[in-house]
Amino acid sequence: MTLGDGEIPVTIVSGTLGAGKTTLVNRVLEEQTDHDVAVLVNDMGEVNVDARLVAGSDDGDVIELTNGCVCCRLRDDLTTEVVRLAEERTFDCLLVEASGISEPLPIARTFLEDEAVAERYRLDTMVSVLDAYGFWREFDPETERPREDADAGRELADVLVDQAEFCDVLLLNKCDLVPDDALETIEGIVRELQPRADLHRTTRADVAPEAVLDTGLFDFDAVKRSAGWKQRLAEAHDEEDHEDHDHHEGNDHGVSSFCYESERPFHPERFEAWMDEWPSGVYRAKGFFLLSTRPETVMGLNRAGPSVTAGPIGQWRDDDDPATRLVFIGTDIEEEAIRAQLDGCLCTDEEMADADADGNAVSDPFPRA
Numbered sequence: 242m243t244l245g246d247g248e249i250p251v252t253i254v255s256g257t258l259g260a261g262k263t264t265l266v267n268r269v270l271e272e273q274t275d276h277d278v279a280v281l282v283n284d285m286g287e288v289n290v291d292a293r294l295v296a297g298s299d300d301g302d303v304i305e306l307t308n309g310c311v312c313c314r315l316r317d318d319l320t321t322e323v324v325r326l327a328e329e330r331t332f333d334c335l336l337v338e339a340s341g342i343s344e345p346l347p348i349a350r351t352f353l354e355d356e357a358v359a360e361r362y363r364l365d366t367m368v369s370v371l372d373a374y375g376f377w378r379e380f381d382p383e384t385e386r387p388r389e390d391a392d393a394g395r396e397l398a399d400v401l402v403d404q405a406e407f408c409d410v411l412l413l414n415k416c417d418l419v420p421d422d423a424l425e426t427i428e429g430i431v432r433e434l435q436p437r438a439d440l441h442r443t444t445r446a447d448v449a450p451e452a453v454l455d456t457g458l459f460d461f462d463a464v465k466r467s468a469g470w471k472q473r474l475a476e477a478h479d480e481e482d483h484e485d486h487d488h489h490e491g492n493d494h495g496v497s498s499f500c501y502e503s504e505r506p507f508h509p510e511r512f513e514a515w516m517d518e519w520p521s522g523v524y525r526a527k528g529f530f531l532l533s534t535r536p537e538t539v540m541g542l543n544r545a546g547p548s549v550t551a552g553p554i555g556q557w558r559d560d561d562d563p564a565t566r567l568v569f570i571g572t573d574i575e576e577e578a579i580r581a582q583l584d585g586c587l588c589t590d591e592e593m594a595d596a597d598a599d600g601n602a603v604s605d606p607f608p609r610a
């Protein structure tokens with residue numbers, strides 16, 4: 242079967258290092274019967290180990306991109322290769338295995354935005370392979386992280402969350418290494434991060450090929466909106482008058498989320514001190530906030546696992562309704578306590594008056610644009 246121009250479905254497989262992407266690609270190549278699949282592999286190493294491991298790599302099905310991450314430095318190479326591939330041979334599905342550090346969105350954009358690519362291919366399925374065991378270690382607040390690993394952990398947690406939030410199909414892989422009760426919790430967390438995706442618990446990526454090939458599941462608008470934090474934020478925005486909607490009980494495993502809102506700005510020093518303390522159990526926080534020292538600025542907060550960034554993300558426009566809206570997702574989170582702590586970070590009437598008189602009277606430790 243050969244599909245026409247712009248009709249070759251593309252599956253992008255992402256996942257952190259060692260999560261099981263190559264295992265999935267091999268399984269699909271071995272087990273699928275309905276499709277003629279070409280594979281494009283990107284690896285960060287000097288030698289492209291993955292391409293050699295992938296079954297059938299010597300028959301021209303596997304294209305290698307080395308020495309870079311497919312989502313940034315090699316985007317041009319990716320474009321060239323997929324166009325060349327489509328011109329040189331006939332196949333009816335393309336499988337792209339992204340490097341463990343690639344963020345999925347930029348790769349997806351190549352297939353959506355590059356004209357030469359988009360006229361040949363159709364982005365069909367975004368698959369994230371999550372290492373259930375690694376995920377648990379990364380997000381378990383009890384995990385002690387050696388100091389030197391802190392930065393690596395920061396990046397990893399960000400990528401993990403990105404990959405979970407931006408996908409159509411999620412494989413919770415390496416289930417054999419995780420006890421059942423922990424798996425329930427991990428699934429609860431993942432579901433809260435990403436409610437829309439098809440979720441499969443797998444060992445050695447044991448899913449049927451049709452779960453990841455030519456599924457027709459990709460929907461850019463839906464996937465853009467599907468992250469759990471975006472849904473919570475949208476609900477809070479749409480239903481401002483109904484307090485109950487600010488809280489969301491995810492499932493039976495203690496996973497829940499809520500949205501904190503206020504029209505009163507935070508006091509920079511108190512809010513920063515609160516961020517340093519950070520409440521236990523909250524593994525994901527995202528949104529924007531008001532700061533008394535910068536009334537014109539939209540301040541963004543982004544926290545994934547141990548990693549946190551907070552700083553300016555834009556200016557309020559005339560038709561905006563400036564307010565703080567922060568979504569918190571976590572296990573066994575003490576919502577009332579967190580709300581009370583955040584209320585305590587809000588400027589008092591006196592401080593508001595002071596800020597009006599002299600906005601710089603208070604030191605503001607947050608980064609400038």
Ligand SMILES: Nc1nc2c(ncn2[C@@H]2O[C@H](COP(=O)(O)OP(=O)(O)OP(=O)(O)O)[C@@H](O)[C@H]2O)c(=O)[nH]1
Nearest residue numbers: 257258259260261262263264341414415416444445
């Ligand atoms: N125990 C266990 N091991 C697995 C599972 N899936 C994959 N592995 C092993 O984990 C290791 C990494 O798997 P890969 O498929 O190479 O992972 P990857 O995501 O392609 O890794 P990188 O390309 O390095 O990012 C291999 O030794 C696999 O055999 C699983 O479900 N359980």
